[in-house]
Amino acid sequence: MAAVVRTSGAATSELKKKSLVPYFLLAPGLIWLALFFVAPIITLVSTATKTPGVGIGEFVQTYRWANYLDAITGSAAQFSRSFLYATIATLLALAIAYPLAYGIAFKSGKYKNILLVLVVAPFFCSFILRTIAWKQILGQNGPLFRLLLDLHIVSDTTHLTASAPAVIIGLAYNFLPFMTLPLYGSLERIDPRVLEASGDLYANAFTTFRKVTVPLSMPGVVAGTLLTFIPATGDYVNAEILGNPSTKMIGNVINAQFLNTQDYPLAASLSFILMIIISVLVMIYIRKAGTEELV
Amino acid sequence: MADASTSAKGDLKLTNLTKSYGEFKAVDDLSLVIPEGSFFALLGPSGCGKTTTLRMIAGLEEPTSGKISIGATDITDKRPYQRPVNTVFQNYALFPHLTIFENIAFGLRRRGIKDVKEQVDKVLNLVELPHLADRKPTQLSGGQQQRIAVARAIVNRPALLLLDEPLGALDLKLRRQMQIELKWIQTEVGLTFVHVTHDQEEAMTMADTIAVMNEGRIEQMGSPAELYDNPKTAFVANFLGQSNLIEGSIVDSDGDYHVVDLHGQKAKVLKSRTHSKNNSVLYAIRPEKLRIDLDNQSRPGNRFTGGRIVDVSYIGVSTQYQVEMPWKQEIMVFEQNDDGVPPLDKGDEVTLSWEPSFSFALDGAQDATAGSEVNPEEE
Amino acid sequence: MKTLTRWFSRNLIRIYMVLGFTYLFIPVAYTFVFSFNDYIKSNLVWRGFTFNNWKNPCGVLDVCPALGNSMKIGLLATFIATILGTLIAFALGRYAFKGRAVTNTLIFLPMASPELVLGASLLTIFLNLGMNLGFWTIVIAHVMFCISFVVVTVKARIASLDPRLEQAAMDLYADERETFRRVTFPLVAPGIAGAALLAFSLSFDDFIITNFNSGTTITFPLYVYTHAERGLPAQANVIGSAMFFLALLIVVAGQIVGKKVKVGK
Ligand SMILES: Nc1ncnc2c1ncn2[C@@H]1O[C@H](COP(=O)(O)OP(=O)(O)O)[C@@H](O)[C@H]1O
Numbered sequence A: 001m002a003a004v005v006r007t008s009g010a011a012t013s014e015l016k017k018k019s020l021v022p023y024f025l026l027a028p029g030l031i032w033l034a035l036f037f038v039a040p041i042i043t044l045v046s047t048a049t050k051t052p053g054v055g056i057g058e059f060v061q062t063y064r065w066a067n068y069l070d071a072i073t074g075s076a077a078q079f080s081r082s083f084l085y086a087t088i089a090t091l092l093a094l095a096i097a098y099p100l101a102y103g104i105a106f107k108s109g110k111y112k113n114i115l116l117v118l119v120v121a122p123f124f125c126s127f128i129l130r131t132i133a134w135k136q137i138l139g140q141n142g143p144l145f146r147l148l149l150d151l152h153i154v155s156d157t158t159h160l161t162a163s164a165p166a167v168i169i170g171l172a173y174n175f176l177p178f179m180t181l182p183l184y185g186s187l188e189r190i191d192p193r194v195l196e197a198s199g200d201l202y203a204n205a206f207t208t209f210r211k212v213t214v215p216l217s218m219p220g221v222v223a224g225t226l227l228t229f230i231p232a233t234g235d236y237v238n239a240e241i242l243g244n245p246s247t248k249m250i251g252n253v254i255n256a257q258f259l260n261t262q263d264y265p266l267a268a269s270l271s272f273i274l275m276i277i278i279s280v281l282v283m284i285y286i287r288k289a290g291t292e293e294l295v
Numbered sequence B: 001m002a003d004a005s006t007s008a009k010g011d012l013k014l015t016n017l018t019k020s021y022g023e024f025k026a027v028d029d030l031s032l033v034i035p036e037g038s039f040f041a042l043l044g045p046s047g048c049g050k051t052t053t054l055r056m057i058a059g060l061e062e063p064t065s066g067k068i069s070i071g072a073t074d075i076t077d078k079r080p081y082q083r084p085v086n087t088v089f090q091n092y093a094l095f096p097h098l099t100i101f102e103n104i105a106f107g108l109r110r111r112g113i114k115d116v117k118e119q120v121d122k123v124l125n126l127v128e129l130p131h132l133a134d135r136k137p138t139q140l141s142g143g144q145q146q147r148i149a150v151a152r153a154i155v156n157r158p159a160l161l162l163l164d165e166p167l168g169a170l171d172l173k174l175r176r177q178m179q180i181e182l183k184w185i186q187t188e189v190g191l192t193f194v195h196v197t198h199d200q201e202e203a204m205t206m207a208d209t210i211a212v213m214n215e216g217r218i219e220q221m222g223s224p225a226e227l228y229d230n231p232k233t234a235f236v237a238n239f240l241g242q243s244n245l246i247e248g249s250i251v252d253s254d255g256d257y258h259v260v261d262l263h264g265q266k267a268k269v270l271k272s273r274t275h276s277k278n279n280s281v282l283y284a285i286r287p288e289k290l291r292i293d294l295d296n297q298s299r300p301g302n303r304f305t306g307g308r309i310v311d312v313s314y315i316g317v318s319t320q321y322q323v324e325m326p327w328k329q330e331i332m333v334f335e336q337n338d339d340g341v342p343p344l345d346k347g348d349e350v351t352l353s354w355e356p357s358f359s360f361a362l363d364g365a366q367d368a369t370a371g372s373e374v375n376p377e378e379e
Numbered sequence C: 001m002k003t004l005t006r007w008f009s010r011n012l013i014r015i016y017m018v019l020g021f022t023y024l025f026i027p028v029a030y031t032f033v034f035s036f037n038d039y040i041k042s043n044l045v046w047r048g049f050t051f052n053n054w055k056n057p058c059g060v061l062d063v064c065p066a067l068g069n070s071m072k073i074g075l076l077a078t079f080i081a082t083i084l085g086t087l088i089a090f091a092l093g094r095y096a097f098k099g100r101a102v103t104n105t106l107i108f109l110p111m112a113s114p115e116l117v118l119g120a121s122l123l124t125i126f127l128n129l130g131m132n133l134g135f136w137t138i139v140i141a142h143v144m145f146c147i148s149f150v151v152v153t154v155k156a157r158i159a160s161l162d163p164r165l166e167q168a169a170m171d172l173y174a175d176e177r178e179t180f181r182r183v184t185f186p187l188v189a190p191g192i193a194g195a196a197l198l199a200f201s202l203s204f205d206d207f208i209i210t211n212f213n214s215g216t217t218i219t220f221p222l223y224v225y226t227h228a229e230r231g232l233p234a235q236a237n238v239i240g241s242a243m244f245f246l247a248l249l250i251v252v253a254g255q256i257v258g259k260k261v262k263v264g265k
């Protein structure tokens, strides 16, 4: 025991090497992820190249790579729509969340923790319930529509719901906490004295914000946009509840293939393509963001 | 926990202690002995390796090579909690989740001491903060936190108390007050204090012995008076107080004195206060040891003629003059305002004179400005 | 006029915050208001105010068992994910070891995968293994996607810990184990609590992954989703609102107790 304990201390400033302790700490969690994340993804990939077998609902591995081609040509529109909606929703969420996180980090004093909890609290009032609420609020019988009608901004024939903007508003709304929390995390870490120093060095409030606050909060921006963009791209609930047939996203297609049509190879290849595209975009994005940060 | 080493007593001995970070040596082959019961100050500019030295003594940093021992016990390989050493950290490092009482009781409890309450109360009284026992550290002022940090360490009666710039975060007035208090506490408890600071005035007022550190090495060690009156390097001469260092060479001998030629003018310096391997020297004289007179007057001792005042600053108790010498060097003179004579004016031609036994001479091969660009007060 | 613009620019952030929170809470408010609707069959049109739904939240079939499932799954998944994630966070925050990059990637990937892919791939493997879908497959899935969020949250807390506090503990005769017990853990604990709260809310609210792996088990989000077509009873609104306020209440109470403890003893 003594030998193990000895290496586990944070007494010296360097992290301790050559110890088995970290592996014991990592093992349970990583095994869980290996079994229920890595293995499933591998299975998914192998399912993607299967073709229908003799029996109904039976698929055999024939390494038919053309499945991928079929998948992408069949759903190109939904793919591009997904990325478009997700991008707009992410930007919208960033625009809403940044001042929110900034205010919580710097302007809320002792209410900081309460406000932070308020950001997460809507999770408890179910995501589906809130999306349905949006549908009703934006719907023709809803309060917002009535108000706009009275103000003659919309007419009886306009539809706020069952439209692309409604889907995007829903997406931006749903993932707002995922944007706000990392932003808050990186803003909160900024030493207020740094901002004061900037003011002291003749930067006005806006310049301070642009030249000091924003660069220092970049890690939060990157994390927040990723945590919003990725799930938004794969989402199908908003498109289903707030959209119409022409706003279907790739998530709707994959979901239908898995759960209704039960064409598993097609669903799997669509899923895998989605993952690959997202990974590539994320890598480009991180690299871009990384270099910007250094400037 | 209380094995033999935690009860070790005696002098602290560092032998060839070295700490390298890659190529860079933060502490370079350092050897010294700190006598038991003394108030020892490690003085040096920021980045010279003071904290690293202290952390190696505390066991928080592993030496690259060398040995640390207390009395007869080698503690080089002991864990921090196995050493009879306690630290007052630079920013106190009080446990934010524990009350002041529990902070102070922490070490006692870990060692399984019985009369915790009694001892904590006693030390709280010693630092004069018994009413704060139930507060949390964040509810204390900087000065109070500082005292609690000291209390938390000394309650364990370690063989050695390490203080890493313990007063650095306090304002000037509080710092002066705490210097006196710390000194008093040290006499009261009789422990060995190793006090790290970059403030020469602080080191001078508190310590019995000062070691001046520079770039990972000890430049010179001794009592405050010894270091001030007889520095052995330009770095020490400049870092402790101010010195006028004038290039020259030894040309003659006169009993106990060397005769030095300084840009054509002759001056004497005691042989015992000359620290040069050859004839090339930096002749040194402190500004307050110089007397300044209008050219026509004369006084006994050594003198420089042909000076011209280029700057006068009147500071109440004294007046500071910058005097430009014929060889274009500016010499600083502090003159006490105790004679009711109004200060001299800029542009006056003056003679500087001094008692030769007050001067000293350093090796001429050194950089005459070493240690002077660091202003300890402003760091 | 000038003072008005000044006031405006000075409070710009606060105004923006109010707007942001309004956006965040509009649907919650709507849900809350319609929990008092005296509805018939479907809770779409406002028909009048009543307390009936609140008096009788389990009055419609299946809604309370669904809530019960969500709670049980949430608590179990949170418990497991918090332990596993915290262990990983300590390994990452306190040790240098080979395989660090791989570990970081493995933690990051589940967060970077669309829920749909996570749910679908898990379904494939559960089917391949011939496992019965239901309560336990949901728990397994929830633990899987919560671990990463726990790791990230706790790791941030560990990283913000002043290493000198642990050094001070060691300096004061606490060995590694005591240092962890008396200093490290108590200081990281709020981060762990925050991570657990996040994990529970993610699990409680999850729909997509659950939908793939639930078999015949119904959770609260699944209940809402399946009943949305045919008309949602106001009891769903009651439960949604009640959970929202309960969560707030627990956290606020926790804060107050925490403060009391801090100031008092
Ligand atoms: N972990 C480290 N890695 C590399 N260099 C270090 C490290 N710690 C300290 N140093 C360097 O060692 C030197 C001495 O540092 P320190 O002992 O903290 O100085 P002081 O306390 O005298 O100001 C400095 O130049 C510092 O940059």
Ligand SMILES: [Mg+2]
Binding pocket: B050, B051, B165
């Ligand atoms: Mg230091």
